[in-house]
Amino acid sequence: MNVSVLGCGRWGSFLAWYAARVGHEVVLWGRESSLNLARFQAERRNEYLTLPPNVRLSDNLEEALAHAEIVLLSIGAQEVRSFAAQLVKQKNWRGQTVVLCMKGLESDSGKRLSQVFAEESGRSDNLAVWLGPGHVQDFVAGIPNCMVIDSLQEHLTRQIVAAFHSPLIRFYYGQDLLGCEIGAAAKNVMGLAAGMLDALGYGSLKGSLMARGAREVSRLTVALGGNALTAYGLSHLGDYEATLFSAHSHNRKYGESFVRKEAFGKLAEGAATAVALREIGCRVEMPISQAVYEILFDAKAAPEKLVDLFLRMPTTEF
Structure with missing residues (x-):
């Protein structure tokens, strides 16, 4: 199958590496100004991997779209609307299957990325998401993991799983696109909170953060019309180890750096997602997400806001 990966950052380059590894002919696209693309053109490698010959x-x-039967999209979540509008104007856009391979919400509207892309393209039947745990460094080292594919069309979900399943990634069929997208995005906010706890020396509280964070996201998912159990699946709770504990997690490291007042120069989608959750989460109680927002954007002191979460009045767990 012909696969085009649009976006050649850390995850996009892995997707190209992986798609080629499972037998597809791959085009990896990057903007003309992309330093990542320039390095691949010069060396066919980055700090994580070396591209195989069939990439x-x-x-x-236009060339990338002409090649593609399936498009794997891996760009910043806040770029999805403008990029989708650009994509569907290309002469080689044929309504190809598009798999959104990033985690986030549009910060201005609080909308899910599949909603954003569908609004710009005029259709949702060709859209899927690829979510769940896993870091490039681990996959390239041969460490397997589980991930989830979801869409509004069961046959499309099954088609994509069949195309990419391998011993390195065991895919599950998602059954709740809304819940998967909300959970995957909100997971990054929990990652920020985890990094803040690490910076304060409160790492032992991350177990409670996991339990209550998943509960918080489950409430929001139900309020938006999704399945409560999805928050406990691969797109959210299943991704906590990779986000709350891993040294590779950009969101955890961003939260840690923020509290320590250190610069952090890489993309951490959780900050924009915290804004989006404030937009859509007002109908349910979301104390962790609210605390992260106030620390990031209202200059509230991290020690007091985070410790206050654990000093709230007793209540039932479920």
């Missing part, structure tokens, strides 16, 4: 590099979006 072709391109900075031409």
Whole structure:
């Protein structure tokens, strides 16, 4: 199958590496100005991996679309709307299957990324998401993991799983697109909170953060029309180890750096997601997400806001 990966950052380059590894002919696209693409063109490698021979590099979006039966999209969540609008104007756009491979919500509207892309493209039947735990460094080292594919069309979900399943990634069929997207995005906010706890020396509280964080996201998912159990699946709770504990997690490291007042130069989607959750989460109680927002954007002191979460009045667990 012909696969085009749009976006050549850490995750996009892994997707190209992985798609080629499972037998597809791959085009990896990056913008002409992309330093990541320039390095691949010069060396065919980055700090994480070396591209196999069946990955072709391109900075031409028309060329990438002409090649593609399936498009794997891996860009910043806040770029999805503008990029989708650009994509569907290309002459080689044929309504190809698009798999959104990033985790986040549109900060201005609080909308899920599949909603954003569908609004710009005019259709939702060709959209899927690829979510769940796993770091590039571990996959390239041969350490397997489980992930989830979801869409509004069961046959599309099954088609994508069949195309990418391998011993390195065991895929599950998602059954709640809304819940998977909300959970995957909100997981990054919990990652920020975990990093803040680490910076304060409160790492032992991350177990409670996991339990109550999943409960908080479950409440929101139900309020939005999703399945309460999805928060306890691979897209959210299943991704906590990779986000709350891993040294590779950008969101955890961002939260830690923020509290320590240190610069952090890489993308951490959790900050924008905290804004989006404030937009859509007002109908349910979301104390962890609210605390993270106030620390990041209202200059509230992290020690007091985070410790206050554990000093709230007793209540039933479920």
